[in-house]
Amino acid sequence: MEEHLPTSWTSLLIEEALLPYENGRKIRQGWSPQCERFPSESNDDWGVLKTSAIQDGKFVEEENKHLPSNLEPREHLEVKPGDILMTCAGPRARCGVTCLVTSTRPRLLISGKMYQLRCDNSVIVSEFLESFLREWNTKKLIDKMKTGISDSGLNLTHGRFSTLEIPLPPLNEQRRIVAKIEELFSEIDAGVESLKTARARLGVYRQSLLKQAFEGKLTEKWRAQNPDKLEPAEQLLARIRSEREARYQQQLTDWQTAVEEWEAGGKEGKKPTKPRKLKEVENITDEELGVLPELPGEWAWTHPDLLAAYEPYALGIGPFGSNLKVTDYTTEGVPLVFIKNITRNNFGLEPRFVSQEKAAELKAHSAKPLDLLITKMGDPPGDCAIYPEHRPEAIITADCLKFRVLQGYCDRSFYCSFINSVLCRKQLGLITRGVAQKKISVERFKSTAVPLCSLPEQKEIVRILEEQFTAIEQNEAEIDAALQRAEALRQSILKKAFSGQLVPQDPNDEPASVLLERIRAEREAAEAELKAKKTVAKKATKKQARKKA
Known part of the structure; x- marks a missing residue:
């Protein structure tokens, strides 16, 4: 990866960009207890997030299940603002979906089908990492990491995901990239919102047409111009009921003839089945x-x-x-x-x-x-x-x-x-x-x-609806194409962002490699200090034990 990056950039494995949890792990997986079917809506009650709470770039806290009161919550799995959540199990399209939690109500727990990541902000900006995980090329890399025998149920294992390599710009450049992405995405979002509103209006218009059609308002003028084609519905209903009865009587006659022939033939084979009368319609x-x-x-x-x-x-x-x-x-x-x-x-x-x-x-x-x-x-x-x-x-x-x-x-x-x-x-x-x-x-x-x-009026309504729906569908197709172009533009922006082409490099920025070396040295020193303290404490414990003995 590094040969394609600006000289002030470097790369690192994802775990190097994350803070460790209490158990030392940097990628935390949740818990999937047997929950109630309804969501937890009160800040006083615990809930377990469903995978649908994680949408691409959006956290939906309402998508949770109420934790029964007889189960003790695992409070260390609570979601906090600044967390990055990723689905790690489910259908192919839903496994590997990522969002940054910018705000959340308390007492929501991650489930066993998702990962919780907490960025080391001295190394990487949370918004930068979230955007990288949402970029198409990254998604393709993650998709290759998934395991399973069917697209309907895949898993993203910790071992495979931890091999993901991240491009790392200087911290100040990360902030500039995030600001630029937010600026450009804000403009795209405004356009997308307008397109979605227009599409929703087409749906409302479609239903309005249907309502007018089946209340007889679309063909009001047609009826006035074609009185000879209007057989009253009451007359149609009477004909239908009459035909139903006549058909049944004919079936009875045919059945009686068949029974007589069966009896005359020595009752060989199965006796003809009596026709069942259609149920009377109220x-x-x-x-x-x-x-x-x-x-x-x-x-x-x-x-x-x-x-x-x-x-x-x-x-x-x-x-x-x-x-x-x-x-x-x-x-x-x-x-x-x-x-x-x-x-x-x-x-x-x-x-x-x-x-x-x-x-x-x-x-x-x-x-x-x-x-x-x-x-x-x-x-x-x-x-x-x-x-x-x-x-x-x-x-x-x-x-x-x-x-x-x-x-x-x-x-x-x-x-x-x-x-x-x-x-x-x-x-x-x-x-x-x-x-x-x-x-x-x-x-x-x-x-x-x-x-x-009347059947002619039904056909006229169908003709009008098909004509109008064709125009609606053309508009919907144009809107869908525009929405696809908007998504492609987002991905183009992200691609430029993670190849160093979105914002200019500043020679005054501390190179990412220098930053990373210093942080690694600080981590090693902190680990050595902690190890030394544990050794001293262990020796003191042994010495005290010998004195007691």
Whole structure:
């Protein structure tokens, strides 16, 4: 490293820049007791930090778990202002994340999945070391130090981390570098904050569009111009109920014919199964209507199971663990759908499969192309995506819900957008994160109210939304690109900082090598003095023991 540094710089191993703790170690790891699920919010109560308390360059003290009163706190593990914290276990992206604690409430302990570092300020400035640990090239070095068999669970061991080499400028230059980084980052932060605000406003605008769409306000003018395309919803509902009953009666007739043929054939084979009548769907009550938005006269609220296809399991969840285990997974066969596929709208992501035989056993949980798939677990649940037309039939897993809408009456994109809207999420009780429930059952979903209008109007709403969402997505992409450029600029600044190119060198600064030699000599002298004192004390103890004897 040193041949690429300015002449007044040197390098050292990370432990040489740190103060020792009471046990002589310079890199301290925490403690992971069995804590309460809720955080410690009072300065009088002890809490143990979660790894989520450590964000890149940011300490979040609220991310902790309450230490039970029956456990004695390990007070030597308490976090103090000036500490540098680093995660040392977890998924690849979360192992090795660093932040400087500039301020903190008392009585917070580090956990066993993080390191606590305290800088020797006679050698290195804390902000300088934190910035170095956050620089991309440093992160790459640390990433190579991690051990583990899977990216989902890695460890950064003390032995490996202690080999990290740090570039060391003179102390005064470190201070100048830190001041320059803070100045430049402050300008970037202001721009990033504006970009994030703009992106948040796009999200609000998206939900505003959805709200207007499903209250009939987006197509108000369209309805006035196309009265011939408006079949009243009450008429649509009556037709649906009539068709459901007619289909069941036809199934009964077909079944009776099949039974007669089976009996005439000497009752060979299995007796034909009697068709199951679809459960009657209740009308929306006056009480429910009282809390729902008012709809145009041609629209109506109904329950989703009335708009499900006329077939068993058109609305249902994935199999429970007793029916589908991890041991059933194969490398080929019928694909499985997980929460991550729905939330990312990527059904080819990290595919897993089950055998054709297992899929046949789980036929009731199959997802066909163009089915609506919904997350019933997550933070928050209720995300909806359309299973792509080009994908093969799949099996949904236990945390997913399937909604196969009724063709001829329902536009899939219309109902997918509605499920993703605030209007639906409010009904599911998912609008307040951390307070409301975090799980959707089939019955819970069936209890929601969904709007019904004529199919041509549904398609017009989808057209308008797609047009508007395309513009929103383009703006979001531009903002995301600007945010990436801002992060790249930060890293460019850090790279210059740790190669001596960010601020000019001052010939009057004491070279870092001279500083380090003096401090090493002082440490050696202090250690020798301490050793001598221990030797004298030991001799005195032995002499006293001989006198007593």
